[in-house]
Amino acid sequence: MAEAPREPGWYRLTETGWVPVDATVAEAEIGAGGGWDLMHVKTAAMAETPLF
Structure with a gap:
């Protein structure tokens, strides 16, 4: 894989x-309505960025 x-x-x-x-x-x-075969990758730094 x-x-x-x-x-x-x-x-x-x-x-x-x-x-x-x-x-x-x-x-x-x-x-x-498509895109079921897509994956969005975020880095750890992106995940820790506050939204406000």
């Missing part, structure tokens, strides 16, 4: 491994 990506961003799992997907493309797919 392909190792999960470590860099932040959107990814799609293919037969050859994880492929980066442009954020605009990923958001458009999700907005249209």
Whole structure:
């Protein structure tokens, strides 16, 4: 099995491994009701950033 990506961003799992997907493309797919095969990676630093 392909190792999960470590860099932040959107990814799609293919037969050859994880492929980066442009954020605009990923958001458009999700907005249209698709994107079930996408994964959004956040780093620990991003997760600790306060929202307010």
